[in-house]
Each structure stands twice: as structure tokens, then as C-alpha cells.
Amino acid sequence: MTGIVLSASVRQNLLSLQSTADLLATTQNRLSTGKSVNSALDNPTNFFTAQSLDNRASDINNLLDGIANGVQVLQAANTGITSLQKLIDSAKSIANQALQTTVGYSTKSNVSATVSGATAADLRGTTSYASTVATSNVLYDGTAGGTHAATSAITLGATQGVTTGATATAGDGSTALSAGITLIANGAATATGLIGNAQPADGDTVTVNGHTITFRAGAAPASTAVASGSGVSGNIVTDGSGNSTVFLGTTAAPAATVGDLATAIDLASGVKVAVNSAGAATISTSAGETASDIGVTTASKVTLRSSTGADLNVTGKADLLKALGLTSSVGGGNATVTVARSTSAASLGQLIQDGSTLNVNGHVISFKNAPVPGSAGAPAIPTGSGKSGNVITDGAGNSTVYLQAGTVADVLNAIDLATGVQSATIAANGTATLAAASGQTASSVNASGQLKISTGVNADLSITGTGNALNALGLAGNTGTASAFTAARTSGIGGISGKTLTFTSFNGGSAVNVTFGDGTNGTVKTLDQLNSQLQANNLSATIDANGRLTISTTNDYASSTIGSAAAGGVIGGTLTTALTFSTASSPVADTVAQTSRANLVSQYNNILNQIDTTSQDSSFNGVNLLNGDQLKLVFDETGKSSLNITGVTYNSKGLGLAALTGGVDFIDNSATNKVLSGLNSASSTLRSEASSLGSNLSVVQVRQDFNKSLINVLQTGSSNLTLADTNVEAANSQALSTRQSIAVSALSLANQSQQSVLQLLR
Template identity: 80%
Template sequence: MSGIVLSASVRQNLLSLQSTADLLATTQNRLSTGKSVNSALDNPTNFFTAQSLDNRASDINNLLDSIANGVQVLQAANTGLTSLQKLIDSAKSIANQALQTTVGYSTKSNVSTTISGATAADLRGTTSFASATASSNVLYNGTAGGTTAASGTTTLGASIGSFASTGATAGDGTTALTGAITLIATNGTTATGLAGNAQPADGDTLTVNGKTITFRSGAAPASTAVPSGSGVSGNLVTDGNGNTTVYLASATVNDLLSAIDLASGVKTVSISSGAATIAVSASQPGAAVSTAAAGAVTLKSSTGADLSVTGKADLLKALGLTTSTGAGNATVNVNRTTSAASLGATIADGSTLNVDGHVITFKNAPIPGSTGAPSVPSGYGASGNILTDGNGNSTVYLQAGTVNDVLKAIDLATGVQTATINANGTATLATATGQSNSSINTSGQLKLSTGVNADLSITGTGNALNVFGLAGNTGSATAFTAARTSGIGGIAGKTLTFTSFNGGTAVNVTFGDGTNGTVKTLDQLNTKLQANNLSATIDANGLLTITASNDYASSTLGSTSAGGAIGGTLTSALTFSTASNPVQDGVAQTARANLVSQYNNILNQIDTTSQDSSFNGVNLLNGDQLKLVFDETGKSSLNITGVTYNSKGLGLAALTVGVDFIDNAAANRVLTNLNAASSTLRSEASSLGSNLSVVQIRQDFNKNLINVLQTGSSNLTLADTNVEAANSQALSTRQSIAVSALSLANQSQQSVLQLLR
């Protein structure tokens, strides 16, 4: 072969064709692989640099799976924390139910003492109340001019009122009216009775001072036939209260006048076995009764009330008492008059005074038990002109009663005086120790003692308040009041102490007027005791009771375990009871025991939940650790230390029936632990969240870094397909031209060949 000699042109064309073929092969290789550098021979620098970048991207990509697993471990732990928080909240709900359940003791431990006179407004009590004196307006007697002061002997009753008729006739109008004249004529024509229409008919009535006189035809019944409580006397049947029936068969004007006097109080009646004994009231001066004589009727009032008679006008005209005629009613009034011996204002029958809840009634009648008056009712006693029940309620009888009698009745109501009821119907009055009886001074003012039992309060009905000057300066007040004088508190200046009770603040309480740190009211005392888990109450009898609060209902005051021992100078002035032991409420304790069981079930769930919060064998809530590597060198990493968050790890212990939830303090202790566990879970959740955020950021960073590395590697080795395609096309053309050129170069040698032929 070496002996073959090619022409220069052929040799040159062959070399060009070989070069083109090499270039075309290279271009086709790049097009097929997509890379411009396929081996170190292509471009050692780019090849090894790209290989380094690819290797790093591969290493980092291998770490992504580990990071992804770490994310799931963190998410599993976070899921566990969320569930644990919900379980803690459920446990809190159970503890709060215990607080809202009835306290587990029907009686809490307490000590008590009685402070005489103490109230919630003033715990100091009182050594005594002093009776104060209150003054009325001036009372005057009936002396002309109205400026003469009344005295204790001034009577309540006034001078008898008298009214004389103008004269009247009976029968045929020629017979002078006398008491013996009958009320109806025997045959309607003779002059033995009132004439004509003046005669009362069956069922007619007269009203006298609110009492009723009824006319009935026929004769009066026998004593055995009268209603119970009533009595018969001649032609009259009376009920003893001023109501009378006049029987017309033989009744006379005197019978009618006697009935009027019974109603007005001029006369009194005693009833026994259906028989009535009528007598002139011993209080009527000079036996002043209504009469009919010398052709005229004279009506008399009692000393205790004015007289008012209302009835048929014809009857009253026949008696000469009115000029009115006809079947309609007419009224005759007979008024009393006041005098130097009586009050200048008369008091109305039936008026009352209400003194400190006790009633004083003023009545127009003689005192029971006096001459001609009914006997004293059982259970009552008479003293002067007062009838009393011994309990502060009295009746003052107006016909002979005096201002002194009213003062005694007021003192009986206030307790300044007391009444002992005797077997004979009398009452013995005595002044209470240390008290002064009410009186009337020389100026005519009532000096009323308030007594010590209550502040004085007087109200009235009728005109009683005005008559006795108790209706204020204007005479229109509806009540008269006066306060007692209060003594200083019996425990003022004394100190009560309690040592610390169940961890509370020891108490030092000094009783006083409520200033400068002293205690006066129950509210102030409770403010002091609250910090030591105690509270106080006081009843109407001054019994002060110090009680353990609901939080420590299971504790005993003064015990070694709880504290709260009592002491201080007050204990020398008052005797406190021995601290009582708390008494369990069975129903409430059963309810609380059920809550203990529910709570312990929650703790079991906390334990199992913390154990189940794992992923791929790693449990950050059960003490495991998690290490995550973020780069190929291992220098960038994150170590996450796990926690043990079972019930014990959270500081929660199983509860014991009869110990836990037994009172509010026990429930509050559990709540405190639960709140601490809740705070721990929140703190750990925050930490896990922070770590998870870091891991996710690094996970995203690694993904992006892999893309950067791979892109850099590709930039170093990838071929530009557009360029390589153009090169391929150019080389193909170039190859075709080289083949043609080689053919042309060979033609000269073919010409020589032709010559040889």
C-alpha cells in the first residue's frame, strides 16, 4: 500500500472527507444524547464540574425522604398534643362540675357565740338601751280661753250634754207626757199612749250612737226564751252591748229612754241567766239619766261620748225632740261640753292608738268591775280606768278616764310598766327596773318614755293622735316616733383572732365604730375573714357564727391540719362554742365520687393518647428524639428532643374518692394542676410548630437547591439541538461536495487508463 501513490488532489479530498465524516459523527452523537459533553474527552472541565453538581443534587435528594418522614413525625406529635388538650379541657369541665355541685357537707365546721343586742349593722351589741323621753304638743283643759295646761288628773270625758224637749202631749192631746205613758194606745183612741202616727210600729228602729233600738209588737219574752248573751228587763231585751229591743205591748216612754241610755252609755247592764239588771253608770255625775216629766223629755249624753239619736220624725216629734214630721228620719244631737276638769278636746269613742305594735282602745263606758258595770272578762285586769290583757294591749274607758290613765296604757305598751293580772280581775302595775314612767309636765306636754324594748312608734285611728298632741306641729302627722338612747357596744375595743386557716391570712379583728381599721358591721367582718377562708353570719338573737368557707368545707376549725384556732381578748368577754366537725352530705359526696371516676377515666385516655402519637416508630410525646439532616455533609441538622406527656409527665395524678373533689378547695387544686398541664401543652405545641416550620422551610429549600444544581449541571453538558442540527445539515452538504470533488480528482487518472487501453 505504501507503494501506491495518490495524487495530491485525491489525497486532499480524502482528508477533507474524513474530517467531515468525523465532524458529522460528533454532531450526530450530540443530537442523539442531547449533550455536548458526553465524556471527559469532550470537555474535561465541564464534564467533571457537571458530575460534581449532579452528585450533590443526588445526595440532597436522598435526604428529602428523611425530611419528609420528620415532618410526619412532627405532625403526629402535634395531632397528639391537640387531642391531649381536648382531654385536659374535658378534665377541667369535670372539675368545674365539682365546684358547681352542692357542697359535699350539710354542715360546715363552725364556732359561735351570742353577743347581746348585736345586729348585722352593729356587731358590738349593746350593754343596755336607755329610755329616751319624747314630748307631745301642749294639751289644754276646757277652761275658757283655751290656754290652761292640762294635768294628769284632767279627765278624758267631758261634762254631760243635756237636751230638753219643748213639751209634748199624749193620747187625745190633752194628757201631759210622762214617763209612764205607753208608746202605743191600748185601743187606738184612749189617751193612754202616744197619739196617731207617732206610735212606733213593729220593726221600726232608732239608731243611738251607732247602736240599734228595735220596736217589736207583743210582750217581752221570759228570761228563758231570750237569745244567749242577752237579758230581759221589763219590756226590754238587751244584748249588753247597747243594742235593745223594746216590746210594745206595754212599753212606756221610760222604757224607751232607758234603751236610749243603754245605747249612749248613760246606763249599764249586767246579764245573768237571761235576766238583765240595768243600772245608772257610776261614772254619770248625779245620776244624770234621760227622763220624761212635766210634759217634757230630757235627753242626757254620757261623759264619754256625745249623743246622737236618729229615728222616725213623727216619733221624735211626739216626744217633743224635733219639729219635723212624717215617716222619714230625723236626728237629735246632744253634745257634751268641756270644762276645767276635762281636756279641751273631746276624744271620739272607738279611737285607737297603736304603740309599738300594741293597741290602746278608747271606749265610752265605765270600767268593767265598777258599780253597775259588767264584770272583768277572764284574762284581763282593771287598774284605774284601764283594762289590760297583761301583754301591752289596753282599753281606756272614757267616762271617768284621765290623762294619767292614757300615760299608763302607753307605758304598758312600751314595756316601761308591766301589768300582773290578779285572780279578782284587777291588774297590778309596776315600773320596769331602771325605767321612768311617762308623765305630763306643768306646761301640759306629755313626756313619753320610749322604753328599752324598741324605738317609740305611735299611730292612731279616729282623733286620738290629735287630742293627745301627737300629730305634729301642723296637726296632720300620721305617726309619732322617738328613738331610744343606745349604749356603747358591749364588745367595743375587743379583738378576735384566727390563725391561718388552710393557708389563708391570719385574722386580727378589733371591734369598734368601723373607722381606723376597726370592724362594726357584718360586711366589714366578712371582708376581714374572707382572706382566711372563713365567713360570718348573725341571727336575730345576736348569735354570731364563724364558718369555714365552701372551699374548705371538709376542714375543722382549729384543727392541727387546717389551723384557724380562735383567740384574742374577745374570748375573755364572750364564750365561743367548741368547733363543730363538718357533716358530710351523702348525696353530694356520691355525686362528687362519680366525678372522681370520670376524671380518672380521662387520665387513662391521656396516657394512651400520648403513647399512640407516633409515626414510623418515633413518638415525640413519649420521650423519643428526632434528628433531621438537611445537607450532604451532615453539618446542617436539627435535633428535636421529645417529651413524656402522659398523665404523670403532665403533673396529673389519679384522684382518690373521699379525698379529692371532697370540697371546693380540693376541686380548685385539681383545676390548678390542669391549668398548668394545659399551659405545658400549649408551650410544647408552640415549640413543635416552630420546629415543623423550620423543617418545612428546609424541605422547600432543598427541593429548590436540587433544581439549581441540576440546572447548573445541564447548562455545562447539554447540547444546543438547533446548532447541532444545523451543523449536521452543513456537514452532510459538505460531505456530498467532498465526494464530488474526490470524483473529479479521480477523473484525470481514468484518462491515463484510457490511453493504456
């Protein structure tokens, strides 16, 4: 090939084509890579500078994943704090529910003393009281003419009413009626029971003065089979209160007699009385009463008698009462027989009705048609009560006056017991000894027949009533229609003005030093003013209508005892020398309320368990900022820019919350408020940490955005140093292609010229 000789033009064209090809390859490489600098040969400075920028951008980009993970760790912690805050709010709701539930004690610790004449408007008792006498209308006895004044010995009962029926015979029409005649016939032709249509049937009833007599078929039960509290006597089972069941026997073997029915009527009317013991009834005629009879007073006739304490009213089947000769009515419907008492010089002219009551200053006096308990044949005196005359009293101002033998004097004694003019001392045997209170005069009846009622000093006199008691005792006003009898006590000067009352600090409250006065210059006059002083020491005061001042703990400290070593609140001052305060009582727990509060303790502890598990679960990728872990984030490729986030331990213990104990926590409002205080502190702690996490999260997100922007800046700078201008390179490519085409054409022309010379040589 070395023997080939090229002309200068061909060689020049070949060199031009080679140069163009090289330039074209370089241009095409730039277009394909988009860079004008693809190696250090292109531009060493730009190439290595761009490579440094790209390397830094790559290093920073590698840090973004760690930063993104850090953001998620912070988000997980923030989510955990949000959930913990909700759980804290739920615990607060439980504690507030404990505050709103019933106080855990039915009775709070208290001390009390009576300030004579004190009221809520004036605690000083500036008015002391003396008893006055209130006068009733004139009472008359039953002497004919109705103008004879009654005395204290006049009885409340009256002469028994008597009615005797027509002559009656047994069911055979020829046998005279007697107490032994059975109520049902035995079915034989010579039957001596009541006539067929008069015979009681199983379930029939007779009503006597509001009490019920029930007829039952069959034999009376044994004493061991009667209901508790009832007793059996012959063919009669009685409850001891006037209600009876008469057992008829059977048609073949009749049992109950007309005499049994008369006895049952007398039990209901109060003429007779039954004392029940171990299922047996002992029936006897009440003292001073005469029993009803059949054929004794008048042969073949039924004689019914009321008691002295109430008129008699008998309602039963007409045929039965007609068979007894007591009515002319016939048929299966009811008929009524009444027997009225007769008043006399020994009784009130207007008789008090059985069941009437008087309400005297809030105490109840009941009037009852029965022999007084403890008398011959009567029931025993109720346990805890005492008997004085014909009055049974509970010793606290409530009494029952028994009408059969009671007197006006008994009524006055009962009124005095209610007003406090007299007091009753009850002995173990049930005897009540009455005595007038110091400086008091017992009520009485004056010569004109008026009741002279002492008001006493405890309260103004107020008497209301039911039935006809007010009217019968002349207490219904001049028209006899008044619904109340009232009288005021006399008043005088007295009180506790100038006396002081002190309490040491009670459960951390402010010690109290109260001086009673007219309400000025720091003195206390009203109940509201006293409570304003006591409130700061966790105490409160009340006063009742009798001037009894009671100072007790507030609901917040219902479990504490006033004056105890643990709580404080020792009472003192000159007032305690003028008044005798009771010993501080211990609080009495309300079982139902404490059970409810114990249930709330259980709910609260469940919330704490959820707080513990929530704090443990607030992790991301193994890092938990709420469980004491730490997070370190690196922001630049040198490691000099970083952020260290120290975690916290926010389980229940870390938040300062401890599990509660039933019977210790939530037992009163104070214990509950302590729990609420801890919850509020925990809530503040969570909010503070949430703020801190939010600040850190903001920093991390700013650096994350900064790094992304910086990577873009570095990559843009690198690109600026190495990227090709595609427009220029495209133009160069086009120019070089044209140049190459021209060079090829020139080479072709040069070759043709050389060929022509060679042809001449041939």
C-alpha cells in the same frame, strides 16, 4: 486491494468525507444527549467537575426522605399536643363544674356567739335593750252590757250552746226516737230504724266543724284491721282528730244507731275525745263538757250541744236531719244546723275561733278546740313538748292554747314564751315549768282589762294573726282592722367596742386580728368590714335578727373544721372573754352533693386515661416525641449539619396529673382549685412544648427547602458545564450535512474525471 491506486483528488475527497462524518457523528451525539461533554475525552475538567456536583446533589437528595419523615414525626407530636390540650380543657371543664355544683356540705364548720343588740350595720351591739310593756285595747268579758273588764282568769271558751229538735219517731211512725234506734231499718213491717228516705246510704257524709263523718255499709272492722293511728269503738272508727266512720251494718242486721251518730258529732265538735291505742278507741266526754243526747234531756227529742271551745255547725242530708227533728228542710240535698255558745261573766265577750293563730316574733301560737293533752280522757302530751295549764309548748317558743278550758293567762304565757320573756323547762313526764327570764316581768292584764305585753329584749315585738285572734285579744288597733300589733324595746348604751377577736391562720390564710370600734383607724364596725378581714383567712361571718354572730368556713374550705390541728383557725382574743363562743362544729356532708362530686371525679379520671392513650398514639414511623423518643435529622452529605430533638413523656404522670379519689378530691372548692392549678400547669407545659416543636419544625422545613434549592443549584452548575447549545449544534449539523453533500459531489466529479482518462486508454 493494495494494487488500487487513488488519485490525489479522490483521496482528498474521501478524507474530507471521513472528517465530515466524524464531526457529524459528534454533533448528532451532542444533540441526542443534550450535552456537549459526554465523557472525559470531551472535556476532562468539566466532565469530572460536573460529575462531582451531580454526586453531591444525589447525596443531598437522598437525605430529603429522612428530613420529610422527620417533618411528619414533628407533625404527629404537634397533633398529639393539640389533642392533649383539648383533653386538658375537658378536665378543666369538669373541675369548673365541681366548683359550680352545690357545696358538698349542708352545714359548714362554724363558731357563734350572741352580741346583744348587734346588727349588720353595727356589730358592736352599741345598743343594749330593755323590755317595755305594750298595751292592748280593753278586753271585756261576757257580762251583759259589754262593759265589764276582763281578767286573766277569764276563759277563752264559753257556755256550751244547746239545741233540741222536734219530737221524732222511728221509721214505723209510732216508736219514740231514742239513742238505740238504728239508722237503717231491717226491712220488717215492725222496723224501728229511721224512715226510708232518711236512712244514710253507703258513702253519705255529715260535716261537723270541718270534720267529716262518713257512713259505710257493713260491720265495723276488728281492732286489728283498722288503719294505723285510728281506733274502733262499737260501730265507730275514728282517727282521734274528729273524723269518723259510722258502720251501718246491713238491712237484715242493722248496726249503727242514732246514739252512734250523736257520739260521732260530739267527737267532731270536741265535746267528746277519743284516745286510740292498738286499733281500739276509748271515747269519753271531755272535761267540763256535756254530751249530746237523744231522749234523755227531752223524751223523743235530739239534743245537740256545742263544745265550750267552738260553736257547732252540722251539715248533712236534709231528710236525715229532719228525721232527727233538727230541721224542717226535706230532700236529698244538704241542710245545716248551727248551735252557738253563750258568753258569760266567766268568758271573753268576743270568743276566739278554733284554728286561729298568732305569729309572735316568728313563733306560732295556735288555738285549738279540744281538751288539753294530758288531762283526764285526753290524748297524751306529744313527745318533746310540755304542758303548763292549758298550753302545750315545744320549749322553743311555739305553743298551742286549748280553747275549751284555756284562759287569758294561758294566752299571755304563750306570748311570753314566744318573746323570750318566759322560758319553759320540760320534765320527762311532759310537765312544763315556766319561769321569767332574768330581769324580765311576765305579761299580765291590768285593772282596766288591757293586756300588758312585755316585749322582751331579744327583738322588737311583732304580732300578726289568722282568724279572729288579733281582734278578740284587742290587738287589732283602735278600729279593730289592724293586721299587726307592734312595739319597740327600749335601748341603752352597751356593746363590745374595743374588744379584739383573733383567728390563727386557717388553711394557709392570713391570721386575723380584728378590733371592734367605730370603723376608723383600722377598727371594724360593720359586717362587711369584718368579712373583709376574715376573707383573707378563708372565713366568713353572718348575723341574724337576734344578734347571733356566726363565723364559718368559706365554700373553698367547706370540708375543714375551724380550730382543728389540720386546718388551724384557733379562735382567741379579748372578745372571747366577753362573749361565749360555741365549740366549732364539724362540717356535715351533703350526700346528694358529694355523690354528684364523686361522679365528676370518675369523669376526670376517664379524661386522664385518654391523655395516657393519646400520648402513646402520637407516633410516626415508630418515633414518638411525646413518649420519650429522640429524633435526629441529618441535613448535609457530610453529617456535620444535623438537629437532635429530645422527646418528652407527656402522659398524665408526665404532665403532673394524678388520678383523683372520690370522697377526697372535689369535696370542696379548695380541693377542686388544687386540681385546677395542676391542670393550668399542664396546659402551660403543653403550650411550651408546642412552641418548641413549632420552632424545630420551622428549622427542619427551612433546611428541607434549602436542600431542595441547593440540589437545584448543584444540578444547574453541572448542567452549565456539560450541556450543549442545541442551536449551535443544530447549525453545525446542518453545515456538516451540506459539507458532506458537497464532498460527495466532489468525489463523484473526481471519479468521473478518472473514468474519462481510462476510456482514452482503451
